[in-house]
Amino acid sequence: MAIASDDFRFIAELIREQAAIVIEPGKEYLVETRLGPVAVTAGLVNVAGVVRELRAKRAGPLLQRVVDAMTTNETSFFRDLQPFEHLKERVIPDLLERRKAERSLSIWCAASSCGQEPYSMLMMMRESFPQLQQWRVQFLATDISQQMLAKAREGSYTQLEVNRGLPAPLLVKYFHKKGIEWQIDDSLRRAIDWREFNLSARTWPGMGPFDIVMLRNVMIYFDLATKRQILANMRKVLRPDGFLFLGTAETTINVDDSYASDVLHTACYRPKAA
């Protein structure tokens, strides 16, 4: 059953208010596909039932499940590959040199979804930079969705998920079979601090400073004002010589001119000198 236009507007406003994510007209199918399963789980007849409940009570587990369902995005291990090549070839060697005195590194995956990005980074670091095992590496991974964070902490992936972008030698080395799923080893799961975080929060107390921030494929969902606020907050938590990665379809150009793109990898940005 097609979603009523009033119900669509209600959900779009709710998601904008809760997560600052813009759901434009024309995305009715997205709301229907994402919220259909939420309705079933909640024992409601359809998406209209979900909207009715939320109009009566804009809080509680149902609200969280709706936000989770509407903010969950597709991801895969080593997604797009080139950012990981750039991290391996340029960014981490550069930081190993700059931070050799303090031997510490701070990394933030800011929209970690169900964990493939932070786990991909960790596997790459263990394979290519074993010396980092002797460093103090703080690895924070955040997401707005509690459901995604729970899955990321568990580190269990379906066959279809491990088929996406994960080199077989890494599957063999870092995963074990758990029933029909593949679970990443405890040492990697424990190496990451998983936390719920809303990027559209006005201020980010207690965050940073970070050497590397992965903010990939999430800015596209925000309106311009929210993008500006996020990039302004990011400047405060990113070290002046740190690295910010955006998705390949995202840019700081005409949004926040205090970042400069890396000539070798245009989705990698650095703060311009003040």
Place this chain on the structure above:
Amino acid sequence: MRALVVDDSAVIRTVLTRILTNLGFEVIQASHGKDALDKLKGVPLPDIALVDWNMPEMNGYEFIRSVRESAEYRDMPLMMVTTETEMEQVVKALAAGANEYLMKPFTPEMVQEKLQILGISGS
């Protein structure tokens, strides 16, 4: 770029051929390991071979071992594409010389991502 597809299922051969052709590959098909070794004779070495595990005559594991022991074909990149989904089998295939392992069912994106991992792109 050239690819060799080795699978006893005509349906899988057709699906993989379509995916690889769309990526710019010329595709040679074979229905089992021995057939593949015959078809490799006298042609330029393919840039990648996608090989099923369970096949008559010569299975994919035996084919991979033969390729790695052969002076002519040993450098050919090999990807196992199979319904075998246990850890032991992935380990065994890699130990025999497979460079990658893709579990069925697969999507065109998965094939493309695995090729990217190997640094292989189409035309």
